[in-house]
Every structure is written in structure tokens, then in C-alpha cells.
Amino acid sequence: MNSRLCRLSSQSDGETSASEAKHDHKRTRTKIDGTPNLMDTIALCYMGALLLRNPLTIADLHHWISEGDLPFYHGSKNVPLSMRERLPAEYQELLEPNVLSKLERRGMQSHILEVISSFSTEFGMALPPINHPLILYRWVQKMALPVEVFAATLRLARMLDMAFAYGLDAPKSSRDGPLRFPEPRLMALLITATKLVFPIDGFELSSAKPTDMDALKMHWLAWAEMQALDAEGGEERSPKYEEALEFSQADVLGASEVQLDQYMDWCEHNIVSEEVRERGRHGRDAEFRRVLFRMFPAHADGAVQTEVEGEQTAKDDVTETLRQVQSALRTKGKAEDRGGEQSVIGSFYRRIKEAKSLEGPLKLFYERGAELSGLSLNGMVKATARIDVKLERQEESKRKAGED
Structure with missing residues (x-):
């Protein structure tokens, strides 16, 4: 990776990669491995979006690659023919990723973090955090969630003192592994906040005031039906x-x-x-x-x-889905207190530690979160479980501070 970065830096100064080749000009595998490839280019595009404060996500890049909107598979077609004919076969191979092995979102997360870490180490370059308010707003729209989720997620992030920059110092083996990436970190907070304010497990909690954040309840079955229809797309859906x-x-x-x-x-x-x-x-x-x-x-x-x-049709579909889900929102009736106490946000909160425990709308909700944040379903469950642990520890510390 360091050699690839050095090549990128030298090329920006007007030098060519050939000037850094070995004196004998042998096309060894070591030389090819040290040459920037298409994944490095994707990482640089993402870093540029961070510098511009553009609410671009890794899932967006993966979607564009899968749809063919961003050159990746058959990338050599975008190189002029006169230039491509003169490229050695080893370099042409870099422009033709193995189409039989799909590009995984988690692999993109790890590679981009590796490139960002290398730039930080080699050049002292610090990148800003992701533009989390705009990204969160997009996710709330795409997942057809009430606007209260937006406010609850930001409040939960402040409560846990969580920022949204890349964790460059966190070891890969740490239990907070998925939370090293800012987008899964934000999505884990969104999922936790939604489960707190709009429980998906069927519990209907009472609300102290009709103006409280949790005064509404969602029709999760209707939400799941709309999400399933959007995912299917029917026979008319173009192939990825x-x-x-x-x-x-x-x-x-x-x-x-x-x-x-x-x-x-x-x-x-x-x-x-x-x-x-x-x-x-x-x-x-x-x-x-x-x-x-x-x-x-x-x-x-x-x-x-x-x-x-x-x-435009896709945007209209998102708007229509959001309208139908919002129209299914209902105010909570007067629910009986459980155990003689007033039910509050977080009562009977269900912690999910394994993906096999998911079912129904809850499973679909986690799957949508994993898709938008660039993680696997198991990774999304682990990230959300770590948020639950942090919340529990904070509650314990506040309880001990009150006792003292």
C-alpha cells in the first residue's frame, strides 16, 4: 500500500510509474502489486467526496459499480484504444477485475480505511468526518421512517459522545470492529434510536404527553410490505x-x-x-x-x-413509499402502566446479539440498514449490539454516580 501511495504522489509531481521501476525493467509480481489499482481509485474518489463534504456513502459507490454507472468491471474500455494497445499485459490486468468474484461492501470499507490510514501515516493528511446530518436525512427518507428518528439518532450520538470520523487508531481485533467505520456507526445509532422510539417487537408503551417524541406508533407490517415491494421491483426491473x-x-x-x-x-x-x-x-x-x-x-x-x-421515477417511488408509511402512523392510545409504573422510552427494549434471532419486520429493518451502511447483516447486528453495550454502561455509571 505504501508503495502505491508513493507512486500516486510522484505521478502528481509529473513523474511516471516507469521511472520508479526496477533498473532491469522486469515485470515481476512485486512491481505489479505496488501499482495503484481500481480499488485505490475508488478510495481516492471517496476521499475527495469527504473533503468536499459531499454526503456520498460507500454503499452509493458499491451501487454505482454494481449497476455499471461507475467504471470498474471492464474498466479498460474507458482507456483510449491507442493507449491500451501499448500497455503491457500486466497493467491491462489491473484494469480488468475478476468478474467472477463480486465486490463486497465490507471489503470496500476495509480497503478505503487502509488507504486513509496510509495517507495519514505517510503524508500526515487528516480527513474530515462524514457529513452525517445529510447522510442521516437520506437514510431516514430511503427507509421511510418518521422524522422523529432523525432527531432521536442525533440526540443518542451526543449522549454517547460519538463522532463520525474514521477510527484510524482502533485495532482490527477490537470488539468495536464494525464501529471503526463511521457509516455503520451512524446506522447502528439509527437502528437503536428507532427501536427505542418506535418498538418493532409489538410492545405499545404509554406516553406521558401527546407532544413527546414517542407519542406516535408505527404500523411495522405496512412498512415491511412497502419495503418488500420496493426491493422486488418486478419483471420490469433492469438487471444489475x-x-x-x-x-x-x-x-x-x-x-x-x-x-x-x-x-x-x-x-x-x-x-x-x-x-x-x-x-x-x-x-x-x-x-x-x-x-x-x-x-x-x-x-x-x-x-x-x-x-x-x-x-426521477426512483425519487418519486421513495416519496410515495414515505407518504404511505407516514399515513399509517397513529397516536398511542392510553396504555396501561406495566408493573404500576409509567412506561418510558427504552422500556422492554429488545437487544439483538445474533442475526438468527431476527425475524419479520425487524429482520427486514436490519437488512435495509446493512445495505445502506455497507455492512453484512451479521456485521450490522454486531455494530448495534455494541451500541447497546455502551448505553448499558452509561446507565450503570449514572446510577452509581447517583448512589454516591
């Missing part, structure tokens, strides 16, 4: 980039006409190339190929407009 890469002969035989059309559209926009070789034996037919491509263009003129319309 990774799904299309794995499209096999067996899938072709079992696919419908709509699915086949979508797959061919994907090939048209991601695999088909209109590059014309000007040199060599292929250069003899260069003019003929250019005329042929003009007569039968691979990319339709309305592709950009279709993409814009698709983004």
Missing part, C-alpha cells in the same frame, strides 16, 4: 451489472422476452464497442467501419433521457 455478468446459458433458456430484451440492452450499453482501429490490418477497413457504425449506432440517442427519467 453483476447479475448480467453472471447471466448463463441456463438463464437464457428460462428468461422471459422482457428479461432477454433487458439483457441485450445491457450488452449494448456495456459490452458493444464502436472503437475503430486506425493502424495495422484492421486500419484498412477503418472508413468502412465508421460509416457502418453511423448507420447502425450501438447506443440510442434517448439513452441519456431514459436514465434521467429513471432517476
Whole structure:
């Protein structure tokens, strides 16, 4: 990693990677391993977003890569043909990740943290924390949660004195492993705050005042139905980039006409190339190929407009989902006190320590949180469990301070 960073730094000063190669110019594996790759480029893009205070998340990057909107798989197509032909095979390999091994969100988290740590160590570069208010607002919208969750999450973060910068000093083996990443840290707080204010386990607690934060109750079954419908998308949903890469002969035989059309559209926009070789034996037919491509263009003129319309449709779907879930909110009736005491926020709070304990809307809620924060389901459960432990320790310390 350090050698890759040195190459990045030297290239920014006008030097080329060849000037740092070994004197014998042997293409050894050590040399290739020390060359910046596509994952390093993704990390640099994310670091740039942090410096600009852009509410970009790692899950966003992963989604763009999976959809083919951000060059990663078949990245060499974005290099000019004249340059790509002169690249040694070892360097061309860096531009072609193994399409058979999917890019995992947790792997992106770890790699980006490694690059940020290297920049901090080698160059003394300090990055700002993530723009957590805007990211949290986006998540509350996408998960169709009441606005009270936004305020409760920020209040919980202040209570636990938790910031949202990358934890560069925390050891990998620590029990707070998932919380080293700021986005999973924020999502763990959001999940905990939601469970406190709007219990998902069916308990209906009484509220002292109709203006309290927990005066409303959510219809979690209706929420789960809306989330499931959004996730399915139906047969009309276009295949993801990774799904299309794995499209096999067996899938072709079992696919419908709509699915086949979508797959061919994907090939048209991601695999088909209109590059014309000007040199060599292929250069003899260069003019003929250019005329042929003009007569039968691979990319339709309305592709950009279709993409814009698709983004607008997605925004409208989020707004409609949020509207339907919000309309299902109800004020709490007068609930009986449990044990003769007034029920308060946090009463009968259910701690989840293992993913196998999740079921129903609660499982779907954790899955959505894991998807948006760039973690696996197990990682999300562990991160939320650590927040529960911190809350418990704080309550114990306050109780002992009151006794003293």
C-alpha cells in the first residue's frame, strides 16, 4: 500500500510509474502489486467526496459499480484504444477485475480505511468526518421512517459522545470492529434510536404527553410490505451489472422476452464497442467501419433521457413509499402502566446479539440498514449490539454516580 501511495504522489509531481521501476525493467509480481489499482481509485474518489463534504456513502459507490454507472468491471474500455494497445499485459490486468468474484461492501470499507490510514501515516493528511446530518436525512427518507428518528439518532450520538470520523487508531481485533467505520456507526445509532422510539417487537408503551417524541406508533407490517415491494421491483426491473455478468446459458433458456430484451440492452450499453482501429490490418477497413457504425449506432440517442427519467421515477417511488408509511402512523392510545409504573422510552427494549434471532419486520429493518451502511447483516447486528453495550454502561455509571 505504501508503495502505491508513493507512486500516486510522484505521478502528481509529473513523474511516471516507469521511472520508479526496477533498473532491469522486469515485470515481476512485486512491481505489479505496488501499482495503484481500481480499488485505490475508488478510495481516492471517496476521499475527495469527504473533503468536499459531499454526503456520498460507500454503499452509493458499491451501487454505482454494481449497476455499471461507475467504471470498474471492464474498466479498460474507458482507456483510449491507442493507449491500451501499448500497455503491457500486466497493467491491462489491473484494469480488468475478476468478474467472477463480486465486490463486497465490507471489503470496500476495509480497503478505503487502509488507504486513509496510509495517507495519514505517510503524508500526515487528516480527513474530515462524514457529513452525517445529510447522510442521516437520506437514510431516514430511503427507509421511510418518521422524522422523529432523525432527531432521536442525533440526540443518542451526543449522549454517547460519538463522532463520525474514521477510527484510524482502533485495532482490527477490537470488539468495536464494525464501529471503526463511521457509516455503520451512524446506522447502528439509527437502528437503536428507532427501536427505542418506535418498538418493532409489538410492545405499545404509554406516553406521558401527546407532544413527546414517542407519542406516535408505527404500523411495522405496512412498512415491511412497502419495503418488500420496493426491493422486488418486478419483471420490469433492469438487471444489475453483476447479475448480467453472471447471466448463463441456463438463464437464457428460462428468461422471459422482457428479461432477454433487458439483457441485450445491457450488452449494448456495456459490452458493444464502436472503437475503430486506425493502424495495422484492421486500419484498412477503418472508413468502412465508421460509416457502418453511423448507420447502425450501438447506443440510442434517448439513452441519456431514459436514465434521467429513471432517476426521477426512483425519487418519486421513495416519496410515495414515505407518504404511505407516514399515513399509517397513529397516536398511542392510553396504555396501561406495566408493573404500576409509567412506561418510558427504552422500556422492554429488545437487544439483538445474533442475526438468527431476527425475524419479520425487524429482520427486514436490519437488512435495509446493512445495505445502506455497507455492512453484512451479521456485521450490522454486531455494530448495534455494541451500541447497546455502551448505553448499558452509561446507565450503570449514572446510577452509581447517583448512589454516591
